[in-house]
Amino acid sequence: MSRIAPLEPPYAPEIQAQFDRIMRGAPPLMLFRVMASNARAWEKFRAGSLLDRGPLSLREREIVIDRTCALTQCEYEWGVHVATFAQAAGLTEAQIRATVCEGADAPCWSPAEQALIAAVDALHERATLSEDEFKTLSAHYEDAKIFEIILLCGFYRTVSYLASGFDLPLEKNAPRFPK
Template structure:
C-alpha cells in the first residue's frame, strides 16, 4: 500500500516529547514502527495500547513469548506484526528457520517443537479458533507452565490478536526490514 493510500496517517517527526519518550523506551533508539506511529496519532488509542503492559518481558522466556506472538499473528494473517517479530526477535529467541516457518505453516504437534512448545501452540490455536481452552488443553499447558505463565500466554494471545486487528484493519504497509510469510507448500 502506498503512503498516499494509507487509511490513517502516521505521526511524523518531530514527535511530542512524551510520545518520543515512549517510542525510545519501546524501540530502544531505533525508529518507531509504522504501527506505533499510527496508533500514537490517537491519544486515547495510544494510552490504551501502551497500558496493555505486555510490551515487556513478563514471566515467559523470550523463546516462549515469541512462539506465542508469532503463532497468534500467523493465525490472524498478520504478516506485518509476524514479520516485525521474526526480524527483531527470532535469532535471540533461538528459533530456527524450520520453527519460524512452522509458526505459519506447521501443526501444533510438529516435530520441531518440544512437548512444552506443542502445548503452547495448541493453546494459541485453541484460543484463536474457539476463544477458550478445553480441559485437556489447559492440562497440557499446566503440565509445563505455572499460573503466572498461563495468564501471560492468554493475555499475549489477546493483545497480539488486537495488534493484528489494528495492523490488518488499517492495512499497514509492511516494514522494510521485516520478514515475509513463508510460501505455503
C-alpha cells in the same frame, strides 16, 4: 501508506520519549506511529503492559506472538517480531516457518512448545481451552505463565486487527510469510 496517517517527526517530547523507551533507539514502527496519532488509543495500547517481558521466556513469548499473528494472517506484526526477536529467541528457520505453515505437532517443537502452540491454536479457534488442553498446558507452565499466554494471545490478536485494519505497509526489514 496506512489508512490512518501516522505521526511524522519531529514528535512531541513525551511521544519521542515513549518511542525511545519502546524501540530502544530504533526508529518507531509504523504501527506505533499510527497508534500515537490518537492519544486515547495510544494510551490504552501502552497501558496493556504487554510490551514488557513478563514471566515467559523470550522464546516462549515469541512463539505465542508469532503463532497468533500467523493465525490472524497479520504478516506485518509477524514479520516485525521475526525480524526483531527470532534470533535472540533461538528460533530456527524450521520453527519460524512452522509458526505459519504447520500444526502444533510439528516435530521441530519440544513437548512444552507443542502444548503452547496447541493452546494458542485453541484460543484462536474457540476463545477457550478444553479441560485436556488446559491440563496439558499446565503440565509445562505455571499459572503466571498461563495468564501471560492468554493475555498475549488476546493482545496480539488486537494488534493484528489494528495492523491489518489500518492496512499498514510491511516494514522494510521484516520477512514475509513463508509459502
